[in-house]
Amino acid sequence: MSSWGPVSKSQLVNPDWIQSLNEILPPTDHFPTHLWSIIDNLRKGIPLNKEQGLSLYNLQDLNLLGYLANSVKVARYGKSVFFNSNLHVNHTNICRLACKFCAFRRGSKAKDAYSLSIAEYIERIRPFQNSIDEVHTVGGLHPDWGVEHYEELYLATKTEFPHIHIKSLTAVEVQHIATISNISITATLDRLREAGLDSLPGGGAEILNDDIRDIICKGKESSQEYLDIHCAAHRLGIQTNCTMLFGTVESPEHRIEHLISLRSLQQETNGFQCFVPYPYLPDNSRLPEAQLSSTSEILRMIALSRLMLNNIPHIKAYRMNFGDSNAFLALNYGADDVDGTVGHEEIMHEAGSTTHLSDDRTSLAQSIIDEDLVPIQRNSLYSNFKKYIDDDDDNSGVNLPMARLEV
C-alpha cells in the first residue's frame, strides 16, 4: 500500500546549501588544476563567469561534470525529486509566426488548424480535474484573440476549477496580446492576473541571442523583450519559469551567455522558479542543419545549467521532450525536478516526442525510487509538498542529511 503525506519546505530545502556543498566536496586539490578556480567559486557561492562556463562545457569527463552538478543538487535538496500533476491544453495551433523549429503551428486555413472555444477548453480539463492541480496552456499567436478573450478564458476556468493553478502564456504570446489589445505589457499581465493567470511557463526563450533568433524564429520577441516581459511579470508578483531550446544553430558560447542573461535578471527580481533546458527535436520541422542531441549532450546541458544558475532554485528534466530514460538519468546530473504526471501534451509530441502520457503518480514515484531518490509531489509554486509513503518500504522518507559523494 502507498499514500502521500504532507512534508514541510524546511525538511526539503536546505538554506545553508553552500556550507553543505563544502562538506560534500573533497579538497580542491583532488580536482584537476584547471578546475580549481571553478571549485573555489562554487565553494564560495560566487557565480561562474563565461570562461568558466565554457571550461565546464568542454570538460571531457562528463562524469566529473555530473558529479559537481549533482553535488550542488544534493547540497540543496538531498535526495528529493520534485514533480507536480498537470495537464497541457493548447488552446490554438493557429499562429501568425512560423518559427523554423516549430512542428506545432498551423496557418489559419490549414485543414488541421484549430481554436478551442472557451467551453471546449473547459471540457478538455474536466476529465482530469480530480487528478491535477495545474493546467499548462500555451499556443499560437491567434490573430483575433485580445486580452478580453484570455480574461474570459481564465475567469471561466477558475470558476469551474478554483483549485487548479493556471500556468499559461509564453512571453511572445503576452507581447502579441498586448499589441493587438493596444495596451502595455504590464497592463496585459495585470489584467490577466486579475482574471486568474497564476504563473508563466517560460517557453519561447529559445536562445537569447538576436542573431540566432533571426535564423530560427524571425519575428519573435527579441532577447531583451523576453527578459523584459519576465521582469514585468516578476514585478507584479507573478512567478515564472525560464527555458532554453538548444541544438539548433547556436554555439556553446551562445548557450552560456543565455544562462548568464537569465541569472542576471534573477539577481534583480528573484522571480524565476525553475529553469527548463531542452534539445531541439529535428523530426517533422524545418532546420535540416540541426542534429538530434545525444544523451551525453543533454546531460552536459543539465549539469552546466545547475552549476551556472546558482540563483535559480530548480532545474527541470523535461521528460515530455527528451524522454523518460534521459530524464531519470538527468536526476543524477543536477536536475531536481521532473515534469510529473502529464495527462495530455501536444507540442513536443507533434515534434516527435514519444514520451508516454499518464496521470499515474505512483508509477512515476516508483521510477524516481528506482534511481534511489525520493519522490516529492509539489504544487506549482513550490510551497506545498507531499512525500510518497510506501507502507511496504521503510526507505521512502525524506533525506536531507548530506551524504559525502565520492569523486
Ligand code: SF4
Ligand atoms: S513556436 Fe510559438 S510563436 Fe513560434 S511558430 Fe510555434 S506557436 Fe508560433
